[in-house]
Amino acid sequence: MTHENAPLPVESAAPLVSVENLSVTFRSPDKTVTVVNDVSFTLREGEALCLLGESGSGKTVTMRSLMRLLPPTAHYTGRIRLRGIDVLALKAGQLSGIRGSLVSMIFQEPMTALDPVFTIGQQIAETVRRHDGVSHAAARTRALDLLELVQIPSARRRLDAYPFELSGGLRQRAMIALALSCRPRILLADEPTTALDATVQIQVLLLLRSLQRELGMSTIFVTHDLGVACEVADRVAIMYAGRFVEHGAVDDVLTHAAHPYTEGLLHSTVHAERQGGRLEPIAGSPPDLAALPPGCSFEPRCVFARAACRAGMPPLSERGAGQLARCIRGSSIHEASAPVYDAEASL
Amino acid sequence: MIFYVIRRILYVIPIAIGVTIVCFMLIHLAPGDPPDAVLPDNAPPEMVEEVRAAYGFDKPLPVQYAYWLSRVVTGDFGRSIMTQRSVASEVFPAVLNSLTIAAAAIVLALFVGVLFGALSGYRSGTLTDRAITFVATTGISVPHYWLAMVLIIVFAVNMRILPATGMGPGGSSGFAFNLENLRYMVLPAIALAVGPAAIIARSVRGTVSEIRKQDFIQTLYAKGLGPTRVFLHVAKNAAPTLLAIIGLQTAHLLGGSILVETVFSWPGAGFLLHSAIFSRDLPILQGAVLVLAMFFVATNLVVDVLQTFFDPRLRRG
Ligand SMILES: Nc1ncnc2c1ncn2[C@@H]1O[C@H](COP(=O)(O)OP(=O)(O)O)[C@@H](O)[C@H]1O
Ligand SMILES: [Mg+2]
Numbered sequence: 001m002t003h004e005n006a007p008l009p010v011e012s013a014a015p016l017v018s019v020e021n022l023s024v025t026f027r028s029p030d031k032t033v034t035v036v037n038d039v040s041f042t043l044r045e046g047e048a049l050c051l052l053g054e055s056g057s058g059k060t061v062t063m064r065s066l067m068r069l070l071p072p073t074a075h076y077t078g079r080i081r082l083r084g085i086d087v088l089a090l091k092a093g094q095l096s097g098i099r100g101s102l103v104s105m106i107f108q109e110p111m112t113a114l115d116p117v118f119t120i121g122q123q124i125a126e127t128v129r130r131h132d133g134v135s136h137a138a139a140r141t142r143a144l145d146l147l148e149l150v151q152i153p154s155a156r157r158r159l160d161a162y163p164f165e166l167s168g169g170l171r172q173r174a175m176i177a178l179a180l181s182c183r184p185r186i187l188l189a190d191e192p193t194t195a196l197d198a199t200v201q202i203q204v205l206l207l208l209r210s211l212q213r214e215l216g217m218s219t220i221f222v223t224h225d226l227g228v229a230c231e232v233a234d235r236v237a238i239m240y241a242g243r244f245v246e247h248g249a250v251d252d253v254l255t256h257a258a259h260p261y262t263e264g265l266l267h268s269t270v271h272a273e274r275q276g277g278r279l280e281p282i283a284g285s286p287p288d289l290a291a292l293p294p295g296c297s298f299e300p301r302c303v304f305a306r307a308a309c310r311a312g313m314p315p316l317s318e319r320g321a322g323q324l325a326r327c328i329r330g331s332s333i334h335e336a337s338a339p340v341y342d343a344e345a346s347l
Numbered sequence: 348m349i350f351y352v353i354r355r356i357l358y359v360i361p362i363a364i365g366v367t368i369v370c371f372m373l374i375h376l377a378p379g380d381p382p383d384a385v386l387p388d389n390a391p392p393e394m395v396e397e398v399r400a401a402y403g404f405d406k407p408l409p410v411q412y413a414y415w416l417s418r419v420v421t422g423d424f425g426r427s428i429m430t431q432r433s434v435a436s437e438v439f440p441a442v443l444n445s446l447t448i449a450a451a452a453i454v455l456a457l458f459v460g461v462l463f464g465a466l467s468g469y470r471s472g473t474l475t476d477r478a479i480t481f482v483a484t485t486g487i488s489v490p491h492y493w494l495a496m497v498l499i500i501v502f503a504v505n506m507r508i509l510p511a512t513g514m515g516p517g518g519s520s521g522f523a524f525n526l527e528n529l530r531y532m533v534l535p536a537i538a539l540a541v542g543p544a545a546i547i548a549r550s551v552r553g554t555v556s557e558i559r560k561q562d563f564i565q566t567l568y569a570k571g572l573g574p575t576r577v578f579l580h581v582a583k584n585a586a587p588t589l590l591a592i593i594g595l596q597t598a599h600l601l602g603g604s605i606l607v608e609t610v611f612s613w614p615g616a617g618f619l620l621h622s623a624i625f626s627r628d629l630p631i632l633q634g635a636v637l638v639l640a641m642f643f644v645a646t647n648l649v650v651d652v653l654q655t656f657f658d659p660r661l662r663r664g
Contacts, residue, residue, distance in 0.1 A: 105566075105569045107569075114566065117659065181570075182571075
């Protein structure tokens, strides 16, 4: 694969994905908005991270940053390393060399994410040819194998089908096949099942989970569904107004949330642990990113808010083995040795 | 696909019949009794009757239509009132001449329009885009006969580098593929191409920038394709729209270039129509309109079929 020829050295000890202090700012003549703010995390080989948060909290932008897939108005600061490769420093040609091969993405809307005037087979084979440089026939054979891998019935016939000829579920399976076509080590899935019918959602999720385990890919998942998060992820990160407000192992975060926003999110969504409980939406509405409060972004909606919350943005502080939360309540940040979030330590 | 093509061809039959009916009725809708055109004002009634019978005007309309149609399908469109030559021998060479200049104009318009339209669509919002949009908007608004006269004044009268009128040296009225004849095509082709080029540029710009905003473009970049390969996808998605515009513009050029052909004395269908209208030569008018209308129908058919070649979704309809 082409990315193996990338000039940057590959340190095997380094985590597969390492994001340090990533911020993304959209600049236009009339306004400048920072939509992802100081996000740091790492991901090891085979690990699955789930991003949770209300819409507009910056999940999609965070994901797309990993492949620099944002419009030219986006400005990145911080550092993104995928298998040791400094993504933000890559030239256009090198970048397209890792897109689709080292890291690939499954989009939310299978209806619009596939080119309507090319067949499924053509779209997959094109990717295979781009990265593996094989013949047309070999690429087509690989496309067929991939359709079978994602369990599309009568795969041979579907190879020559256009996206509009497939149902939503099959289309998303085709999208998954496309994403897997060059054996990526990192898979990004942005709400991969949100656009599908409920019954189809489960099938596609189960497929994704088994593929992720079978192929040993590191995965970052965006979802609204806490149940999905529990099923698929090893770790979760809760985003609010462009920041990670809580981050840790799934079991820790979902059973004893340390941040009031996480708590609110747990109460406002249906999921296995709390079935039968009352749903309580979080009061207030998501903040305007262009006019954030001076302190904690969640403070205006927080039931525990006090004066100290308005003093400044609380740092991510440790709450237990690898669990971090950005809240002064119950944190040890007032004590002498305030643990500051460290990307390596969170592992 | 093949079924779609067959079905689409079958659709043409009723349209073609409709066209023939309209063309047939043309003579009867025109003011005055048809024979008036050929008769002196003070013709005796016997002579009027004689002419009516000779042209078949004394029979009921459906009979006249059936009779007319049976001749038309064998290529017999009657005789010109002015020249007494067969309508076919007047109309076909003229339509061919129009096709020649229209083809040259369309190729030119396509080249310029697609190039600048795509550039503008890729650079949408920039200075380049705005400059192209400004020029294109001007191009659409400029009357082509005025442009034709300006071109003649500048390049033929003042600079004397290109011939002003006609189709070839010595008033030749048929096309020959040589440098000397090509020189006669330059000015009329440019005059005819400006409008379509501007329209093509505008719609290619719109289509391209619209397609580039679609989600699947992200997917293409996400799978590691470079800009050239992505352009291929943009182009295939834009092709049906472009084809529709080419079809419309070709049809428009064939019939709508009366003024430009007159200015350049280009012996085409427009030129022929122009003189037929002024001399009330109804058989010529009828024949020319019928042939041109059939060209429109055929162009539409070709465009529709080609469109489905690029966009499979259109095959369903
Ligand atoms: N191309 C863009 N230009 C400007 N703002 C953007 C752009 N893309 C996203 N945003 C803004 O970034 C914020 C986060 O968006 P997003 O990451 O899509 O949220 P999520 O995926 O969590 O729902 C939103 O406020 C959105 O309006
Ligand atoms: Mg999103």
